[in-house]
Amino acid sequence: MRILVTGAAGMIGQKLVARLAAEGHVGGRPIAALLLHDVVAPAAPPGLAAESVTGDLAGPGAAAELAAFRPDLVFHLAGVVSGEAEADFELGYRVNLHGTLALFEALRQAGSHPRLVYASSIAVFGAPFPEVIPDDFHPVPLTSYGTQKLMGELLLNDYTRRGFLDGIGLRLPTICVRPGRPNKAASGFFSSIIREPLAGREAVLPVPREVVHTHASPRAAVGFLLHAATLDAAAIGARRNLTMPGVAVSVAEEIAALGRVAGEAPLALIRDAPDPAVWAIVRNWPTRFAATRARDLGFAAETSFEEIIRIHIADELGGVVPRPAS
Amino acid sequence: MRILVTGAAGMIGQKLVARLAAEGHVGGRPIAALLLHDVVAPAAPPGLAAESVTGDLAGPGAAAELAAFRPDLVFHLAGVVSGEAEADFELGYRVNLHGTLALFEALRQAGSHPRLVYASSIAVFGAPFPEVIPDDFHPVPLTSYGTQKLMGELLLNDYTRRGFLDGIGLRLPTICVRPGRPNKAASGFFSSIIREPLAGREAVLPVPREVVHTHASPRAAVGFLLHAATLDAAAIGARRNLTMPGVAVSVAEEIAALGRVAGEAPLALIRDAPDPAVWAIVRNWPTRFAATRARDLGFAAETSFEEIIRIHIADELGGVVPRPAS
Ligand SMILES: NC(=O)c1ccc[n+]([C@@H]2O[C@H](COP(=O)([O-])OP(=O)(O)OC[C@H]3O[C@@H](n4cnc5c(N)ncnc54)[C@H](O)[C@@H]3O)[C@@H](O)[C@H]2O)c1
Ligand SMILES: NC(=O)c1ccc[n+]([C@@H]2O[C@H](COP(=O)([O-])OP(=O)(O)OC[C@H]3O[C@@H](n4cnc5c(N)ncnc54)[C@H](O)[C@@H]3O)[C@@H](O)[C@H]2O)c1
Secondary structure (H helix, E strand, C coil): CEEEEECCCCHHHHHHHHHHHHHCEECCEECCEEEEEECCCCCCCCCCCCEEEECCCCCCCHHHHHHCCCCCEEEECCCCCHHHHHHCHHHHHHHHHHHHHHHHHHHHHHCCCCEEEEEEEHHHCCCCCCCEECCCECCCCCCHHHHHHHHHHHHHHHHHHCCCCEEEEEEECEECCCCCCCCCCCCHHHHHHHHHHHCCCCEEECCCCCCEEEEECHHHHHHHHHHHHHCCHHHHCCCCEEECCCEEEEHHHHHHHHHHHHCCHHHHHEEECCCHHHHHHHCCCCCEECCHHHHHCCCCCCCCHHHHHHHHHHHHCCCCCCCCCC | CEEEEECCCCHHHHHHHHHHHHHCEECCEECCEEEEEECCCCCCCCCCCCEEEECCCCCCCHHHHHHCCCCCEEEECCCCCHHHHHHCHHHHHHHHHHHHHHHHHHHHHHCCCCEEEEEEEHHHCCCCCCCEECCCECCCCCCHHHHHHHHHHHHHHHHHHCCCCEEEEEEECEECCCCCCCCCCCCHHHHHHHHHHHCCCCEEECCCCCCEEEEECHHHHHHHHHHHHHCCHHHHCCCCEEECCCEEEEHHHHHHHHHHHHCCHHHHHEEECCCHHHHHHHCCCCCEECCHHHHHCCCCCCCCHHHHHHHHHHHHCCCCCCCCCC
């Protein structure tokens, strides 16, 4: 099996590539060749021969070069995140829309008909919402990022219907706990308030503790991608974009879970500092999803926020739970 | 007021331009300049000075030339219809998606911030449907045409939210009775079965008479466009794409209405000839819409199919109802 990963140097991309390298196969089919692409040089995984190409996916000829690899499976993860796509209108459209258009067109013209797994986002939804968002609720994005992701979903569905691709779009919830330094996503604080206190650093909470949001771990995100890679297409039907499951919790519940896992000490490092600019964005975000179709198709996330924190500790902190303050 | 009409040589475009010429103003604001664009040379309307430009909207520099006109009001009607966009994949994307992208981008860069009225379509919806499609039902197109129209809607909403345009998208139902010769739209028979028998010619009905569909007259379509041109934007809210109202009837009811208007003789000219290819498309089409938001905003269509037939007779046949057979 020949696999292409775009956005391979990103947070999810790196974790996916590490998992592919560790397993050596996808759904029992051995990985014969792996091509990694990103605008930042992607690191080669240990133990698996991989080529890598560094460049702008939307640049002239870039997508055609990737399509010439004739992948059987594509993970399309390259993207400019929400905060940046909102701050830089042209960059967001260039990467998220035109990069995706270029990739799909190049794959159509190359004719290798790959299974393509696309990282979409719950940012395709915009307020007002029902209490729980059903699978057939209309997506009306309130950000340029959400607009671009949804346009990619529509292309994916049409290219699949026409037989040019075998696409599956995954509307990922906010992936948490995001490791490393904070990025430009407006959702960053959901991770900071767990990651930073666990590391003994202060974290700022810019929204009220009543805010409810849906999360899955980076490990669950990689699980979604791999499940989509091997799913029987007939089971999915004509609607190829799926809202992924996750854990819907309030910020207060997240903080309580942190206390149960790591004791009271880290909680004192969370400083409430309401930020009207962040709140203006976050209050238009979706909260809870039914995700019925995805669950029925076997996509599974964590079942509690405590589990999400424990996965962060296992995968990023060497399994060491910081000693609770006595 | 400076007005640009794309697709001005088309069926709706011609009727809109004739109405603009007849009225000389839009919502009380006199028309100072009118620019007509189409890939087919648009005819100048009688009684109103109009410039016209002939060319491909998606061609290099074409959209920038139109934006340099600095319109206050744009009617974006140019498009490749459903049957043709399905038959010619590249043409459909070039005109319906890239033409729209080019127009919106050129207008953003020119900075005249026009009200832009966009001709979208109920083809943004795809089966399965609820009995009546509510305004918040998710659009999942089952044609490339519907995909392209929906991508245009999303762009319109985002460009409006960002303040680059003041857009309103209208999801038009099937416009009926379409005058002139049949075109490449799969919906053509809905018009043929009325227009052709009224002219003493045979018409073929390729689908079962039980099929229910929603229609509005060409006159109503022009009314929607003009109403959208002057609507108070604050009343619309953030969701700028609206499903238009129409008359939902079965083919059997349409034929009965024809009988009431023109007698029994034309009915004998309708020949049932089921066509599996047409049926495969039509059975995935939406039937009835709530169109609550549009009705509340004052968009009005006909209230019966008889009225739609009488408008055809008034506007296309000089008001002469063909003599009923005795
Ligand atoms: N992390 C989340 O919470 C989340 C939620 C929903 C959707 N997503 C989507 O999942 C995908 C991966 O997310 P992530 O958290 O790993 O994001 P990330 O920002 O860590 O990774 C995205 C990668 O895309 C690359 N990229 C940007 N512009 C590019 C270009 N022009 N050409 C090639 N590569 C380019 C970046 O360099 C980066 O490595 C993204 O598309 C993101 O929008 C993420
Ligand atoms: N008539 C309907 O039932 C209906 C229903 C829903 C939506 N619409 C939409 O309303 C609009 C007008 O519909 P219509 O019935 O008048 O269609 P039409 O086909 O009569 O007119 C469309 C016009 O667009 C022009 N055009 C095509 N490609 C072009 C290009 N590359 N550059 C510039 N112009 C180009 C065509 O020459 C034509 O004159 C279309 O966008 C159509 O998709 C129509």
